[in-house]
Amino acid sequence: MSYLTRWSRKRSIWVFPVNAASCNGCDIEILASLTPRYDAERLGVEVVASPRHADVLLVTGTANSMTRGILKKIYEQMPEPRLVVAVGACALGAGVMRGCYNVGHGVDKVIPVNLFIPGCPPRPEAILFGILKLVGEHPRGQVVAKEQIGKVSTTEHEEGEK
């Protein structure tokens, strides 16, 4: 793989979010990571409207029997190279619904998953961390510190929570 290809894949991440029987909590956190405070577009992330344009599938929810087929179909519609990120406790296992007869038990039972982001729901920082990890950039590395990634998780925000 040439330097240009590697560089462009690292710098341009087009994401297609899928709600596979999620409670919407994780989807709202994904939305929050696009808002001014976190602004995932800084990293080259763009939310696209069609799976044919996407590089990364962001799946939330347990992938139950109703959404399993749809999820598989969307995954098959994506062009290679494709990556799958499971966001939230439900996508990792079944979260609070574990053991229920009517829920799926994790996205990785349906399609191959490259990265898991735990949390119920995960914070936007965690989602950004996951995306950076996916493309091989460490958030505490020099590149990102320069671009104010640190700003999103400063004490100011923590104080606001107390």
Added chain:
Amino acid sequence: MDALEVVEILVFPGLTFFVWLAFVFEWLDRKTTARMQGRIGPMLAGPRGILQPVADFFKLTSKEEIVPQFSDKLVFEWGPPFFFAAPAIGTIFIPVVGLNAIVSSPYDLLFILFVLAFSTLMAGMLGYASAGRFSTISIGRLVLQYASFEIPLLLAIVSPAVAAGNLSISGIVQAQSNFHWFVFVVPIGFAVFIVSSLAELEKPPFDIPDAKTEIAAGWMTEFSARPLAYVKLTESLSYVFLSALAASLFLGGTAGPVLTNVTILQDGIYLAYFLIKVFAIGFAIFAIKTALARVRINQAANLFWTVLTPLSLLQLGIVILLR
């Protein structure tokens, strides 16, 4: 055609120059939108993220190309280069350095109108060729929208030509030297042109054919990899093309005060005038696009047929009477 002309058409101020300008325009678009929304915008690819559109383009060219099973394979695979060719050929007629374009004929504007129509026609063909549900709905909307904005756009383009008494873009630019900008002569025509070019570019408030929240990615839904890269590049090139056209027809394009007698320096000054005007128009379009929400298709048709068409006819009448 000698070697110098070939270089002019392919490198500067022709194809390569305009493609890089298109990348810069897309970056400025994303940055302006982000700033207006209180975000930062692309930061990591190159200084201040200026290489973000380049990264997007090269990433798309390196991806797997998917051709849908029931698509028209010939049009689907070979259409995007033709789609790209439309604005790329149109840019040759616009003066960038000096007061004359690379290619100039007495009938430039007729060809420009053909280029604008061909661009929409290719979009329609590409959408139908991909045979997707969303694409089909989108093309229906695109054709309806085209039927609405075509007439005002045409009349808005014709009014500066009437004011200059010339159909060649170079001639229109030369008629505007000494600050006789046609935006002061045909202000309504300028406004109509900007609104119609928003519709031609499928940008808000007229992004009806690729309404993200309604019909996925519109007629681009089935495209992936290289065809998508071409389609996206063509979109930004059309952006530059229409801004350059507006700058040339209404703001005087390269025309401006002559500062030196040295030809090369003066050419550079002409280029600076041109770029300032193009970016001014570009920023106006970015600001309108970010600030406004999408209208429904019937509202758009209503606006174009009952407001903008009479306005542009009125403008044309005024220009003919004033001449």
